[in-house]
């Protein structure tokens with residue numbers, strides 16, 4: 001999330017997830033407590049013992065404090081659903097956060113690979129390699145007709161979910177975003193918000209992902225994204241950015257500098273407001289209209305201004321009002337530092 | 345929010361202006377009906393309104409004909425309610441009923457194309473056998489037949505070793 005990667009002016013991250021279930025066990029909805037425990041044991045043993053990454057963390061979720069769980073959600077390493085409840089479950093995370101394997105979420109295993117920018121090929125290659133390694137250790141539920149068998153029939157087949165997180169502020173400003181959303185839906189793609197599953201898209205961030213998994217191969221699906229829909233959306237966003245810069249530069253600059261003004265002077269900042277303002281700041285940076293702030297600092301602010309991260313930085317738990325104050329103070333300091341030490 | 349007149353949750357909310365004063369009322373369905381501010385009829389299904397009728401379910405192949413999954417015991421009805429299947433065996437058990445649903449969810453896709461495990465094919469029988477052994481194991485543990493459980497566990501381990 002923090003790095004750049006190809007097309008990082010528009011594409012925040014690429015993500016590939018494979019749903020797998022260990023053969024010989026029922027799915028989780030029918031699994032007993034003892035079976036869930038056994039599944040966690042098996043998964044942890046295989047995942048940690050096969051050299052998938054140089055260093056891997058294992059987080060036993062029922063044992064971990066609420067703040068830690070929230071932190072993992074904010075980093076997109078586990079789903080909100082996985083962070084809740086006390087049934088046996090966990091997550092294995094590569095230390096560089098490029099891989100997260102959720103155990104006992106909706107399926108026994110959800111192998112997730114995350115890359116900065118547009119890197120779906122690389123992401124899938126890695127996920128596929130992890131799948132091969134694990135398949136060498138344990139048998140996955142599979143049928144020749146239905147493919148990889150999953151708890152929910154909407155994931156059956158390849159079990160793949162390809163998602164790309166996009167930053168589309170210019171399409172939002174010009175109002176053309178609705179056309180893009182409609183087109184994506186016509187292609188049976190889901191458009192979700194910054195916080196993923198079950199959220200409306202917040203502000204200028206859109207997560208585009210496939211909804212079908214049966215009857216088309218992984219590579220066909222990847223091609224759809226890489227050759228079809230994502231380059232098209234990037235092209236539209238670029239066109240909208242150029243149009244704004246050419247024809248309504250004062251409006252564009254007003255938005256960008258207004259965001260900078262608020263971020264560097266506000267005394268109270270809600271999470272939603274910070275997200276909206278940082279989005280315009282990011283637009284200014286990627287378009288070269290704000291020269292002394294770098295993209296990495298802005299990307300970091302998206303991550304660090306979320307509730308659990310703020311409280312970790314503060315070293316104490318903060319209520320809503322305290323968080324808004326602390327967030328404003330934190331952003332002011334960060335942007336002040338970034339601007340005075342910047343190259344610009 | 346609770347009903348003004350009892351402890352039930354208020355589902356009907358009214359704001360009236362009487363002599364320039366705003367009066368708010370929050371009532372449960374029963375008290376709202378008694379006060380005459382809500383008419384219960386609209387909310388009730390037709391079979392609760394009519395006093396005499398003949399009820400005939402249209403033949404639904406879904407609920408009536410689909411047998412429960414022999415591996416995990418899940419019924420088609422339970423699946424429809426939760427949206428999640430009980431075990432890998434459910435796919436074969438609900439095959440016919442599942443097909444239209446799969447086609448709708450996957451733009452007509454009804455057969456897997458894509459990656460397959462290296463030893464696919466021989467797998468399916470062994471997977472069924474594994475499932476069965478694990479079920480027996482579960483029962484043996486539940487009924488504290490530990491010797492039997494140990495034997496079953498050996499068989500499970502053996503079967504898992506065989507695959508590689």
Ligand SMILES: [Zn+2]
Pocket residue numbers: 347348349350351352371372373374375
């Ligand atoms: Zn009442």
Ligand SMILES: [Zn+2]
Pocket residue numbers: 413414415416417418429430431432433434435437
């Ligand atoms: Zn079943």
